[in-house]
Amino acid sequence: MNAPSAPSSQSSPSVSPAQAAPHTAPDDGSLTAVRLVQVRKTYPNGLGETEALRSVSVALRPGSFTAVMGPSGSGKSTFLNCAAGLDVPTSGQVVVGDVDLTTLSADDLTRFRRRRVGFVFQSYNLVRHLTVAENVQLPLLLDGRRPDPAWQEHLLMAVGLQGMEDRLPGQLSGGQAQRVAIARALVTRPTVVFADEPTGALDSRTGQQILDVLRATARELDQTLVLVTHDPRVATAADQVLFLADGNVVGHLEAPSVEQITAQLVASGR
Numbered sequence: 001m002n003a004p005s006a007p008s009s010q011s012s013p014s015v016s017p018a019q020a021a022p023h024t025a026p027d028d029g030s031l032t033a034v035r036l037v038q039v040r041k042t043y044p045n046g047l048g049e050t051e052a053l054r055s056v057s058v059a060l061r062p063g064s065f066t067a068v069m070g071p072s073g074s075g076k077s078t079f080l081n082c083a084a085g086l087d088v089p090t091s092g093q094v095v096v097g098d099v100d101l102t103t104l105s106a107d108d109l110t111r112f113r114r115r116r117v118g119f120v121f122q123s124y125n126l127v128r129h130l131t132v133a134e135n136v137q138l139p140l141l142l143d144g145r146r147p148d149p150a151w152q153e154h155l156l157m158a159v160g161l162q163g164m165e166d167r168l169p170g171q172l173s174g175g176q177a178q179r180v181a182i183a184r185a186l187v188t189r190p191t192v193v194f195a196d197e198p199t200g201a202l203d204s205r206t207g208q209q210i211l212d213v214l215r216a217t218a219r220e221l222d223q224t225l226v227l228v229t230h231d232p233r234v235a236t237a238a239d240q241v242l243f244l245a246d247g248n249v250v251g252h253l254e255a256p257s258v259e260q261i262t263a264q265l266v267a268s269g270r
């Protein structure tokens with residue numbers, strides 16, 4: 001199933017939070033690539049707590065491409081971090097493939113993430129004193145595995161960085177640095193790739209190239225891709241768009257146009 005458990009708001013973009021965020025994910029036995037069930041995440045904020053996610057339930061089909069949108073502070077990064085196992089929900093369940101991340105110890109979660117999940121950050125997060133090749137190899141080395149030179153060469157070719165293996169991050173443009181980050185996220189052949197505004201810091205042409213690279217490699221490797229973006233044009237590349245507001249999924253559109261996305265963003269309070 002490609003859709004989240006939230007009902008489609010295609011015909012009703014101003015769907016209310018209560019309608020759009022049911023508290024159960026579908027339970028029809030079909031395998032989902034990523035499944036969140038009633039995920040709640042709170043952060044202490046000094047006086048009390050911020051409810052970054054209130055009760056989010058979604059189920060993403062293997063091989064699908066989902067864009068996540070919503071106003072600033074609506075919980076997009078928290079959603080991505082919880083789904084990727086970078087952050088632990090306060091309550092609820094996160095299942096990636098057939099593994100319930102919320103049952104794993106911290107060490108097992110780290111190991112699982114290194115092997116099965118790729119993550120691309122807006123700010124690239126490259127290690128400054130390591131070369132392009134070393135940055136790409138890093139997830140394998142951290143996991144005690146040997147780099148596969150042929151695979152690395154294939155990835156660097158796929159992201160258009162062949163010949164730049166020995167450069168340091170400081171010698172790269174923003175678009176090139178993001179390509180290194182993508183190659184690094186893919187080097188472990190993850191089944192799911194999460195990207196948090198990977199094009200946010202780039203001009204629109206470079207952003208489009210980065211998106212093309214992510215989509216092409218996801219297709220080639222049959223990966224599930226989940227991407228946070230503020231840009232409706234970027235989101236139109238996705239199979240579906242999830243809209244968050246105030247820690248809830250408030251809408252869902254299948255293969256929407258820029259106009260439909262904009263209407264939903266306005267309806268959900270951007």
Ligand SMILES: Nc1ncnc2c1ncn2[C@@H]1O[C@H](COP(=O)(O)OP(=O)(O)OP(=O)(O)O)[C@@H](O)[C@H]1O
Pocket residue numbers: 043044045050051052070071072073074075076077078079
């Ligand atoms: N580590 C943290 N500690 C405390 N509060 C946090 C933390 N991370 C997020 N929050 C709070 O949780 C809420 C959701 O934040 P989140 O970063 O998920 O939103 P977002 O939709 O990704 O925002 P943006 O588009 O601005 O990046 C916000 O109110 C934010 O201040």
